[in-house]
Amino acid sequence: MTTLSTYLMFQDGKAEEAMNLYIDVFGGEVESVSRWGSDGPGAEGTAQLAVFTLQGSRFMCFNSPPMHDFDFTPSTSTFVDFDDETELDRAYQVLSEDGAQLMPLDDYGFSKKFGWVNDRFGVSWQLNLPHS
Structure with a gap:
């Protein structure tokens, strides 16, 4: 099966907060949230990967522990x-x-x-x- 998802990567641990805002604004539901454990590179208990839908469209948001030299851009x-x-x-x-x-x-x-x-x-x- 092929699925298409919009993928949003955060570097500041705010993936779950962003997901909740978008669900509030557009309506939708959380499909799943996996969390960093005590042995992971992310802060324990914070969302690692969250999958959710907004008006039937599938999104994924990820908290990336390492800092990158890029950020979101309005071209996407x-x-x-x-x-x-x-x-x-x-x-x-x-x-x-x-x-x-x-x-x-x-x-x-x-x-x-x-x-x-x-x-x-x-x-x-x-x-x-x-x-x-």
Whole structure:
């Protein structure tokens, strides 16, 4: 079986916190969480790998103990189409808190309303309310 998952790697032990935020914003469920043990390179009890779904899409987030010379980039983002403007506005507000607003919510011509943010973890989200 082939599966496709969006993979998010964190270097600061915040994978589980990020997963919980995304489940709160978009709705979803945790499939599994494996945790670092006393003999692992990560902090004991923290999430090592978490698998979860958001609106039927599968995500994996990993806490990487070693520091790397790279971070998240806006060239990789998750594009979300909303049916409801109120839900779009809430997602934009919550995800941009302590993050960065790359494109403020507005009508850019290609949809009714669009916004692009990097959340406080550096993950990039394009939020869209398409024309009917």
